[in-house]
């Protein structure tokens with residue numbers, strides 16, 4: 001390898017390392033760290049602690065194996081305090097295309113209706129923890 005090419009590569013790597021740590025002004029970007037809720041997994045999953053405008057607290061994914069496949073749930077809260085849940089469902093479908101298509105359609109509709117009912121019921125929950133009919 002040509003020594004000039006190697007030196008240029010090393011200089012570029014050094015410049016990139018320095019540039020990664022410092023801004024164009026030479027100042028280090030410092031943001032106030034934020035506290036995570038108890039359920040936040042922190043570490044690499046949490047971007048809210050770093051103060052990014054799009055930062056989110058994220059729980060460790062909760063995986064459930066079921067006879068149909070699996071369900072993974074992750075709780076999320078934006079830096080502005082808006083909470084939501086992310087669900088990923090994996091279900092085996094029938095080999096027959098017509099049946100599989102019907103299963104997929106019904107499953108999506110069922111999950112949607114269940115989410116609507118659960119969330120609506122939670123909003124109308126009575127103080128004693130009972131849910132209004």
Ligand SMILES: [Zn+2]
Nearest residue numbers: 036040046057
């Ligand atoms: Zn967090």
